[in-house]
Amino acid sequence: MPSYKLTYFPIQALAEPIRFLFSYGGTEFIDYRFDRADWPKIKPTMPFGQVPVVEVDGKKIAQSVAISRYLAKQYGLAGKDDWESLEIDSTYENNETAKEEKLKRAKEIVPYYLERLDAQVQKNGGYFVGGALSWADFTFVGLLDYLNFMMRENIIEKYDNLKQLKQKVEKIPSIKSWIEKRPSDINP
Template sequence: MPVYVLRHFRAEIIRLLFVAKGQEFEDKLYTFETWPAEKPNTPFGQLPVLTVDGKDYTEYTAINRFLARELGLMGSNSQEEYEIDRVISLSSGVSAEVIKIFHEQDKDKKAQLEKSLRENVIPKFMSNLEQLAPPEGTGFCVGNKLNLGDLIIFDTIDGKTDDATMNKFPSVKAIMDKVRSNERIKAYLASRAPTPFD
């Protein structure tokens, strides 16, 4: 059984992948105060880093895809992998906006960016997802079982919209509900420690 060690500020997708499969891992969460001492010990001087049996893996999206494959959460065939990759690409625009908000120092500009995220960026992301959702309404973005795409959708949207907006996108809501109702994930969400980005 591989030994997994995750060093990060907020690598929530990676943590959700482990949790969803019930896979044990060492969760090393850094703060901006504890990070400088660790930085020289990381490839490229950045986080996250996933260490598997002593080998380091870097770059968040690449780690997500690698780990999803290792844990059986990357789709059942190349078509499903493509559809999950499409979700990854769509979510990257939202992630860029979230990072912009985090780094903005001006309070008024930050408030404007947050408003735009809630009222424009997230609804557009959900609208795009709604067009791609399977017509049979399985509650999964691809196939008939939990996968990396579902976890990315959940993490990208969770806490960033309201019920009224969510109800406009029933297929996306079904995915959110399915992830949230997963017994392992439900227990994790109830007990997870906050990160520097929360």
């Protein structure tokens, strides 16, 4: 069994979907949250000078999307076939685009994506892809607190399908357990 260490700032943000995946998979991992003041020392030791980083038996892997996709494959959450895998990637990329926008522009763009994501969940039986749980669902729900914090509002308030998806993901026993025991952040 490989050993895993997740390195990130002391917040949920981009690392939370990864923590959801580890929790869902029942995988023990070191959740290393470094002090922000130490970032200048840590940054040069990280691939691409970025976090989150996951170490698998001491080998460092960067980029939250790549990490999530890798773990999703381990836990059977990467789609039933190549097409579903592509749909999951596409869903995640839309979510990333919405997240990266500046706040002023995001106020226009985020509802555009949320309408489409809500419709996608409705069309796919309550999940983003194939009527079944995938890492796209974990990524969206895992990033929601962070997105709400950045947007200064509950961005899914008007989207019933997304609200139901959030509830479903958060009721999964391993995810519920993680949420109950995770460190409380100053901000998500």
